[in-house]
Amino acid sequence: MAASRALVLAVVVAAGCAVGLSGATDHIVGANRGWNPNINYSSWSANQTFYVGDLISFRYQKGTHNVFAVNETGYDKCTMDGITGNWTSGKDFIPLPHPGTYFFICGNGFCQAGMKVAITVRIFDLGPEIYPPPAPGADDPSSSSSSSAAGAWPAAAAAVTALGAAAILVL
Ligand SMILES: *[C@@H]1O[C@H](CO)[C@@H](O)[C@H](O)[C@H]1NC(C)=O
Ligand SMILES: *[C@@H]1O[C@H](CO)[C@@H](O)[C@H](O)[C@H]1NC(C)=O
Ligand SMILES: *[C@@H]1O[C@H](CO)[C@@H](O)[C@H](O)[C@H]1NC(C)=O
Ligand SMILES: *[C@@H]1O[C@H](CO)[C@@H](O)[C@H](O)[C@H]1NC(C)=O
Secondary structure, three states, rough: OOHHHHHHHHHHHHHHHHHHHHHOEEEEHHHHHOOOOOOHHHHHHHOOOOOOOEEEEEOEOHHHHHHHHEOOHHHHOOOOOOOOOOOOOOEEEEEOOOOEEEEOOOOOOOHHOOOOEEEEEHHHHHHHOOOOEEEEEEEEHHHHHHOOOOOHHHHHHHHHHHHHHHHHHHH
16 A cells, blocks of 8 residues: 555556646737737637646837736736736746736737636646645635735645655545
């Protein structure tokens, strides 16, 4: 019994490393149309599968557009509600360190023209018996991080490490 648990643990760790080191996908928002007005990003998002450890990247003309991570209220109303980060480089790679729903908008007035995208990030598929779903709200960026500022992202990465440790303890 102990030996089989050790084997499962080794598989989980190996799978986690594979995802973390080589399996990460960079999801380019809007694909070759980039981050621009009058594109239906709900359609784009619906066609992607986001896993913990992936990146989302925004390509746009620097100075014209930008990216703000907000909460669902900010997404719905095109406001800065629940802001947790902002990016302005024109080619922004944003890590997705934990499961949950992330909301991004353009902060330069173009949100109303469709520059908003909501994505749901899943923990990788090793099966519910190995990775139970996270406790409700425990790792939801829209609730737990909404009060902190742009510096929340590294903290989120630490949270994912803690989640991994918790999953191993469950074994
Ligand atoms: C975007 O496309 C989705 C279907 O993928 C549709 O339900 C939605 O109404 C569209 N939004 C706009 C603003 O056209
Ligand atoms: C969804 O993905 C498929 C395969 O990559 C692609 O052919 C299709 O155009 C995509 N649809 C949208 C709405 O992006
Ligand atoms: C988003 O953040 C704002 C400001 O902190 C807060 O009033 C609002 O309730 C939040 N919305 C959600 C859906 O968490
Ligand atoms: C954008 O992020 C920077 C740090 O990267 C921060 O100093 C600034 O206050 C943020 N702006 C907003 C509107 O949150």
